[in-house]
Amino acid sequence: MKKIMAGLLTLGALTLSLQAYDQAERIQDMQIMEVSMVEIQRGILYNNKTMVLKGVESLKKISRKVEISNNDDMDYSASFAKKQTANIIRYADKLQVNIKANQKHAATSNYTKILNQCVSCHNKIRKWNQ
Numbered sequence: 671m672k673k674i675m676a677g678l679l680t681l682g683a684l685t686l687s688l689q690a691y692d693q694a695e696r697i698q699d700m701q702i703m704e705v706s707m708v709e710i711q712r713g714i715l716y717n718n719k720t721m722v723l724k725g726v727e728s729l730k731k732i733s734r735k736v737e738i739s740n741n742d743d744m745d746y747s748a749s750f751a752k753k754q755t756a757n758i759i760r761y762a763d764k765l766q767v768n769i770k771a772n773q774k775h776a777a778t779s780n781y782t783k784i785l786n787q788c789v790s791c792h793n794k795i796r797k798w799n800q
């Protein structure tokens with residue numbers, strides 16, 4: 671009996687870890703990206719490089735893991751989503767270089783480019799519910 675229970679528990683844990691990226695996780699990741707963007711903007715305005723770099727790191731980390739999949743009933747385009755997230759990472763890398771070189775205007779311009787990627791994806795993939 672103990673053995674069966676242990677087996678069931680292992681199976682349960684395995685199922686949990688194999689569970690697909692779902693909408694709740696996506697919403698959570700989106701919120702983290704939003705906070706990262708705020709951190710980047712605040713860092714630029716407060717002359718705080720550390721804050722900008724922290725925001726960039728967190729934005730890149732989450733962008734890599736965001737998935738828009740067909741596992742749910744959402745209107746989607748996986749290749750489009752991949753391109754958008756790749757662009758976010760590319761502009762975030764540029765922003766990182768800019769801020770280290772004290773080029774705040776260039777950093778702000780890359781910040782806007784990132785925001786445009788967010789908006790493009792939202793326009794195409796996300797259905798407005800308001």
Ligand code: HEC
Pocket residue numbers: 693696697700701703704707736738750751752754755758784785787788789791792795796
């Ligand atoms: C690949 C497509 C895609 C990209 C790129 C993207 N988003 Fe989203 N975003 C979505 C989708 C889809 C939703 C709707 C979430 C859901 O209901 O599953 C969403 C929802 C959100 C929300 C609302 C979350 C909530 O609580 O309902 C925020 C905030 C957000 N995104 C921020 C961002 C930011 C900031 C960026 C850019 C750094 C970004 N998103 C880039 C697809 C994207």
